Amino acid sequence: MTAAAPRARRSDATRAAILRAARERFAADGYDRATIRAIAADARIDPSMVMRYYGSKEGLFAAAAEFDLRLPDLADVSPERLGEILVRHFLDRWEGDETLAALLRAASTNPGAAERIRDIFASQLTDAVARFGTDPASTARRAGLVATQTLGLAFTRYIVRLPPVVDMTPDELVAWLAPTLQRYLTGRPRE
Amino acid sequence: MTAAAPRARRSDATRAAILRAARERFAADGYDRATIRAIAADARIDPSMVMRYYGSKEGLFAAAAEFDLRLPDLADVSPERLGEILVRHFLDRWEGDETLAALLRAASTNPGAAERIRDIFASQLTDAVARFGTDPASTARRAGLVATQTLGLAFTRYIVRLPPVVDMTPDELVAWLAPTLQRYLTGRPRE
DNA sequence: GTCTATAATTCGATAGAC
DNA sequence: GTCTATCGAATTATAGAC
Secondary structure, eight states, rough: OSSSSOOOOOOHHHHHHHHHHHHHHHHHHHHHHSSSHHHHTTSOHHHHHHHHSSSSHHHHHHHOOOOOOOOOOOSSGGGGGGGHHHHHHHHHHHTTTTHHHHHHHHHTTTTHHHHHHHHHHIIIIHHHHHHOOOHHHHHHHHHHHHHHHHHHHHHIISSSOOHHHHHHHHHHHHHHHHHHHHHHHOOOTTT | OSSSSSSOOHHHHHHHHHHHHHHHHHHHHHHHHHHHHHHEEETTTTHHHHHHHOOOOHHHHHHHTOOOOOOOOGGGGGGGGGHHHHHHHHHHHHHHHHHHHHHHHTTTTOOOHHHHHHHIIIIIIHHHHHHOOOOOGGHHHHHHHHHHHHHHHIIIIIIIOHHHHHHHHHHHHHHHHHHHHHHHHOOTTOO
16 A cells, blocks of 8 residues: 555445445436435445435435446457457446446436446447547447447346346357447448 | 217326326336326326326326337248338337337336336237247247347437437438348347 | 434325315 | 315435434
C-alpha cells in the first residue's frame, strides 16, 4: 500500500457490501421493486446508511450499475474469427456478473439505465468495432446490428428465460451466433 | 348484427378506452409505474371503474397485453425467402401496435408478462417453425434462436432506443437480418 | 458512524351513497 | 353504472439522538 493510495476506510467494506446487494436486487427485481430497505437488509446494515453513502436511490443505482464490456482489442484478432471471439467474450463477461441483468431490467422504467446501455453499446462497442478498420461510415450501424443480436441473447436468456435459449451451452451459442456477428461486422446486407 | 351476437353494451366503449389507455401507459412506463389512476385519467373515466371492470391491476394487464404474432403459414412461402418474410412480418406486426412494447417493458418486474412472452415465442413461433418441416428435434431450438434476434431488435429499437437501430428503415433491417433468420431456420451452426 | 422515529407521498383496493 | 371518500400498506427521504 503506497503513500499515495487513499487510506482504506472502515466504511469501504460496508460500501462494497451495499453495492453487491444492490446489484443482486436490481438484477432480480428491477429498479422500482428493488427497495432500499431490502438492499440494506441483504447487506446487514441500516437503510439510512444507504442514503448516507449514496444520497438517493438513483445515486445508488448509478454506482451499482457501472459496467465495462472489457472488449478485447479487435485489431489483435484474426479478422475471420471476429464473430466467434465476440460471442464468447460477451458470454464470459455476462455469466457470473449480474450488473448487465440489472441494467436490462432497470432499463424498462429507469431512463438513466436505458441511457447507460446506449452509452455502453454506442461508445464502447463502436470504439471496438472501429479498431479493425471498416469504413467509418458504417461503423455505428455495424455496432448497432451487433447490439440487436447480443442484447437479444441477454434479454431472452437472462430476463425472459426462454427455455431453449437457457438450455443451450455457451459453445452451442457461439456456434450459432458467431456467423451472425461476423456478417454484421464484415459483411454486406443480403449477401 | 345477428341475434346470436351479444348486444353491444354501452360499457363496451368504456372498456375499449381503458384497454387502449392501459396499453399506452404500460408500454411507456412499465408495469409498476403505470398506475391505475393515470390510466383512468387518460381514458377520461373514474379509477374505480377500472377495478370494477378488470378486478385488479393484474387483471387489467392480462387483458391489455393480449398479443398474437399473427404469423403467416410458413408452409406457403418459398423456403429460401423464409428469413425475409419473417423479419418483414415482425416489423409490420409491431410498428404501430404498442402491445409488444408493453410486454417487453413489463417483463422486467412482472412475472406474468415474462411468461406471456415465453408463451408467444415458445408456442406461436415454434408452431410456425414446425410448419415447414425441419426435423422436430431442432424445432424448439431454431425458434429460440429466432427469438434472440427478433426480441433483440425490438428491445434495442423500442425500449433502449439505440440510435443506429432506431435510424434504420424497415427495408434496411430486412436486408441485414433476413439472412440471420434464414440460417437459424434452415442452416446448421458454424456453417 | 449508526440507528430511531417519522414526515410526506403514493398506490391498490374497498365500502357505500346515489 | 358512476362517483366520493377513505383505508391500509409501502415507499423514499429527512431530522436528530446517541
